[in-house]
Amino acid sequence: MRDALTNSMRASHVLALVLLAAGLMFAAFGAVTNDTFYLRLATEALIFGGLALAVDILLGYTGLLSLGQAMFFGLGAYVAAVVLIAIPSFWLAFGAALVAGILTGLIGGFIANRVRGVYFALITFGMAQVVAKVIYNTRSLGASDGLIGVPIVKINFGLFAVSSDNPVGFFLFTMAYVGALYLIAAYILDTPFGRLLIALKANERRVPFLGYHATSARLAAYVLAATIASLSGALYPMLRGFASPELLFFATSGNAVITVITGGAGTLIGAIYGSVLLTVIKSYVGSWTEHHLIVIGILFMLVVIFLPNGLMGVVRPWVEKLLARKTRS
Amino acid sequence: MSGPVLEARELSIRFGGLRAVDNVSFAVERNLVTTVIGPNGAGKSTLFNLISGLARPQHGTVFIEGKPYRNAQPHQMQKAGLARSFQITNLFFDLPVAENLRLAAQVLEPKRLWTMPVSASRRAAEVVEQLLERFGLQDKAGYLAGALSHGEQRRLEIAVALACRPKILLLDEPTQGMSHGDTEHTAGLIRSLTSDVTVLLIEHDIGLVMSISDQVIVMHQGQKLAEGKPAEVRANPAVQTAYFGHA
Ligand SMILES: Nc1ncnc2c1ncn2[C@@H]1O[C@H](COP(=O)(O)OP(=O)(O)OP(=O)(O)O)[C@@H](O)[C@H]1O
Numbered sequence A: 001m002r003d004a005l006t007n008s009m010r011a012s013h014v015l016a017l018v019l020l021a022a023g024l025m026f027a028a029f030g031a032v033t034n035d036t037f038y039l040r041l042a043t044e045a046l047i048f049g050g051l052a053l054a055v056d057i058l059l060g061y062t063g064l065l066s067l068g069q070a071m072f073f074g075l076g077a078y079v080a081a082v083v084l085i086a087i088p089s090f091w092l093a094f095g096a097a098l099v100a101g102i103l104t105g106l107i108g109g110f111i112a113n114r115v116r117g118v119y120f121a122l123i124t125f126g127m128a129q130v131v132a133k134v135i136y137n138t139r140s141l142g143a144s145d146g147l148i149g150v151p152i153v154k155i156n157f158g159l160f161a162v163s164s165d166n167p168v169g170f171f172l173f174t175m176a177y178v179g180a181l182y183l184i185a186a187y188i189l190d191t192p193f194g195r196l197l198i199a200l201k202a203n204e205r206r207v208p209f210l211g212y213h214a215t216s217a218r219l220a221a222y223v224l225a226a227t228i229a230s231l232s233g234a235l236y237p238m239l240r241g242f243a244s245p246e247l248l249f250f251a252t253s254g255n256a257v258i259t260v261i262t263g264g265a266g267t268l269i270g271a272i273y274g275s276v277l278l279t280v281i282k283s284y285v286g287s288w289t290e291h292h293l294i295v296i297g298i299l300f301m302l303v304v305i306f307l308p309n310g311l312m313g314v315v316r317p318w319v320e321k322l323l324a325r326k327t328r329s
Numbered sequence B: 001m002s003g004p005v006l007e008a009r010e011l012s013i014r015f016g017g018l019r020a021v022d023n024v025s026f027a028v029e030r031n032l033v034t035t036v037i038g039p040n041g042a043g044k045s046t047l048f049n050l051i052s053g054l055a056r057p058q059h060g061t062v063f064i065e066g067k068p069y070r071n072a073q074p075h076q077m078q079k080a081g082l083a084r085s086f087q088i089t090n091l092f093f094d095l096p097v098a099e100n101l102r103l104a105a106q107v108l109e110p111k112r113l114w115t116m117p118v119s120a121s122r123r124a125a126e127v128v129e130q131l132l133e134r135f136g137l138q139d140k141a142g143y144l145a146g147a148l149s150h151g152e153q154r155r156l157e158i159a160v161a162l163a164c165r166p167k168i169l170l171l172d173e174p175t176q177g178m179s180h181g182d183t184e185h186t187a188g189l190i191r192s193l194t195s196d197v198t199v200l201l202i203e204h205d206i207g208l209v210m211s212i213s214d215q216v217i218v219m220h221q222g223q224k225l226a227e228g229k230p231a232e233v234r235a236n237p238a239v240q241t242a243y244f245g246h247a
């Protein structure tokens, strides 16, 4: 008998493949039509999808509502920007964002994990506001203007290189990068450690009696999510050439939560679908009204009321059944 | 190894002015069933909380195989070989029955499997299969724990506690709310466990207590009132006054 949770994760992988195929088609179309705008927009959707992935690890798997995940995303962006301005090396920027994500995740986790529930949400919110304000007022980081002048970076893979100013190349690279973050998260969530996070969400009070220190497990989940957010943020200055304080603001954190809930919390791939969907809606609605936030707000309410498990909450069980039937026959 | 497998020495805790557990000491011998009885509010569950690390005693020490545990946390008591079930069903209701058991069994796996997919956890999978069968839950393996009937949830509650292969098992009113047939069956099950675990039980059904216990501890208003073989305890006049309500 195959594990039900493993089976659900496989269904997510099938849906990830569908998205990958769509992405490749989109890239081919963009290449043929010599598009820049939509490829860049789609790249941005994937980068923010990485942030949503981090939120889903906390919200959908560990049962923690973070209202400040953008802090780690923004820190990753600033760290990468600072490194790239000094030395335009992708791998150096990547390494710096990785270390920054782990360290700030540990610090933030020590603070936020002292409390639960609403208080956890408020503390994560507060920490992000404080850090955002500090950056906003730091002249050497460009203050309210943000850190501009991030150079074009050549991402060297030995056999070939991708330049961040090549719309198709950088889109494909971002797809592979966020795809790797997704696969790492999916792998971890299917290990005994990952199941422990799922257990924390289901019933935190029983976890200690299974022989685990619940607070440590929660901290580990927090660090993992911080690292994924930071690594996602690191791509932002490569795409846009700057990092701005808005990346750390509540709008960014809140948007990531909306993305996860719309896409389907606790499905992982829902984070990416949600991000793509919201980006499409924003750019479409934004073309005929400035008030796209109203539309997003109404859409979000409709999702919460009619699709409480999000888009993937509807689609994934259907794929699961398909998979189950296939293994049985 | 000789000596008691579990010993409580002078355990005490008070909540405000209430002495919920008051200077309670006892020892439990290996592979026996020891039952704690006493009227509602006597402090039985609180005693379990003190032993399992859920509550910290203001005074006293718990010994497992002679080793002292003072102010240990629940996960440390689990490592020491102690597992417990709860009076109020405390399961992972949103997860499948099999996953409830697998989660509890995963500590049995070597550390290196911690970072491998759970499908590599053969030992845990074996334990899950055994327990599903032993507790008659095979047909319900894929159900969410929250979707089980009350009796099934109570059985799963015991099975989850057993899944980490403890040396000492604390069961807080395992048959609470069960049908008569289920209660009989569970009593037989508990008795059969003693081939490899030592059981400390809280139970209200006096018939069941008399039939499955090797040793009985009577609690009353936080204190240990009496201790002995079931028949001895039943004949004790103080116990009859306090507990059975007549002398
Ligand atoms: N956390 C707590 N805070 C305050 N009082 C408590 C707490 N836990 C238990 N008590 C009190 O301690 C006393 C003993 O409670 P306990 O649950 O141990 O009784 P019990 O013997 O298990 O009873 P029952 O048979 O009803 O389960 C009760 O008066 C209870 O109200």
Ligand SMILES: [Mg+2]
Binding pocket: B044, B045, B046, B087
């Ligand atoms: Mg009780």
